[in-house]
Structure formats: C-alpha cells, structure tokens
Amino acid sequence: MSQIDYRIKKVLFDQATLEKCIKELANWVNETYKNSKNLIIVGLLKGCLPFLAQLIKDVTVDFVLDCMITSSYDGKDRSSGNVKITLDLQNNIADKDVLIVEDIVDSARTMTKVVSLLKSRNPKSLKVLTLLDKPSGRLVEFKQDNFGFEIGKDDFVVGFGFDWEEKMRQLPYIGLLTDKEINKHKKH
Numbered sequence: 001m002s003q004i005d006y007r008i009k010k011v012l013f014d015q016a017t018l019e020k021c022i023k024e025l026a027n028w029v030n031e032t033y034k035n036s037k038n039l040i041i042v043g044l045l046k047g048c049l050p051f052l053a054q055l056i057k058d059v060t061v062d063f064v065l066d067c068m069i070t071s072s073y074d075g076k077d078r079s080s081g082n083v084k085i086t087l088d089l090q091n092n093i094a095d096k097d098v099l100i101v102e103d104i105v106d107s108a109r110t111m112t113k114v115v116s117l118l119k120s121r122n123p124k125s126l127k128v129l130t131l132l133d134k135p136s137g138r139l140v141e142f143k144q145d146n147f148g149f150e151i152g153k154d155d156f157v158v159g160f161g162f163d164w165e166e167k168m169r170q171l172p173y174i175g176l177l178t179d180k181e182i183n184k185h186k187k188h
C-alpha cells in the first residue's frame with residue numbers, strides 16, 4: 001500500500017478489504033433488486049462518494065442514480081441533531097424502489113430524518129445500505145437493511161469518504177486519527 005497519512009494512528013480497513021466487502025454488498029443489491037422494475041439509488045453526499053462509486057461498478061441490475069445533501073455535523077465531530085436537507089432529489093420516487101446509500105449510521109439522527117422524509121413521498125419500498133455501522137452511537141433507534149463493517153464506540157474514522165473538518169475524504173483506506181491530531185482540534 002502507498003504511504004499512510006501521518007495523521008493516521010491505525011488503519012482499520014485497507015483498500016483491498018474495502019473493495020472485497022463492497023463487492024459483496026453489490027451482490028446483495030443485485031439479489032435484493034433482481035425483480036425490481038424501478039430502482040433509484042440515492043447517495044447521501046458527500047460521505048457516500050467513494051463507497052457509492054465503488055459499489056455501482058458491480059451493480060448489474062438497472063437503476064437510476066440520484067443524490068441528496070444533508071448536513072448534521074456543523075463541521076465538527078459530533079452530530080448536532082440539527083439535520084438539514086441542503087440538496088433534494090431530482091427524481092419523483094413515488095412507486096419506486098429506493099435504496100439509500102450512506103457512509104455510516106452513528107446517532108441515526110440523519111438517517112431517521114431522511115427515511116421519514118422519503119417515506120412521506122410514497123416509494124414502493126425503501127431500504128438503507130451503509131458502509132459502516134456504529135451501533136453504540138445511537139441516540140435514536142435505527143437498523144439499516146445491510147452494512148459492511150461495525151466500528152466501536154470510540155472510533156472516529158477518517159478516509160474513504162469520512163472527513164476530518166471536511167478534509168481527508170480522499171484516503172483510499174479507513175483509519176483512526178492520532179491523539180495529537182484530535183487534540184489540535186480541541187484547542188481551537
């Protein structure tokens with residue numbers, strides 16, 4: 001693997017591990033929607049980007065791609081509970097099969113809000129697929145239909161779409177920040 005960023009203390013999931021896992025998730029999509037006539041895959045920007053790009057390479061069922069932007073973090077490392085839709089879908093999802101693709105469910109505030117909004121538009125079905133799950137972070141009850149890996153209570157991850165103050169999304173792996181980097185942020 002290429003050199004690890006100096007702000008990373010530990011790589012949790014390297015590129016090969018992520019690619020293998022995402023291939024399996026694409027197979028799950030193919031199986032789940034093999035009889036679907038109208039699938040819309042909804043990516044939640046920006047965290048979903050590397051995951052979504054990798055996933056759809058192995059999706060063989062027909063689908064229309066759409067995106068939404070939600071913001072919940074106010075640029076910090078903890079969910080504010082203040083979830084806003086800043087960019088809405090281009091497609092009408094009534095009577096369509098909708099699959100939301102997201103980076104992680106942590107507190108589940110974001111996903112609960114997005115799911116209830118999209119359900120109110122009467123899709124035929126609505127499912128959620130995320131790359132990671134942090135079940136210990138839940139502030140509201142939520143269980144996605146499928147996910148790649150579970151991470152622990154104290155794991156704040158960066159890379160492969162996950163940001164640190166909006167940066168570091170481009171790392172091809174998912175890792176944990178060094179304490180030095182986290183403390184630097186706390187001083188501000």
Ligand code: IMP
Nearest residue numbers: 047079105106107108109110156157162
């Ligand atoms: P939730 O509303 O708390 O479930 O979190 C929603 C969003 O917070 C996710 O879509 C991520 O963008 C972000 N997030 C949660 N955990 C992490 C993390 O460990 N690293 C980076 N972003 C995170």
Ligand code: MG
Nearest residue numbers: 045046047103
């Ligand atoms: Mg996000």
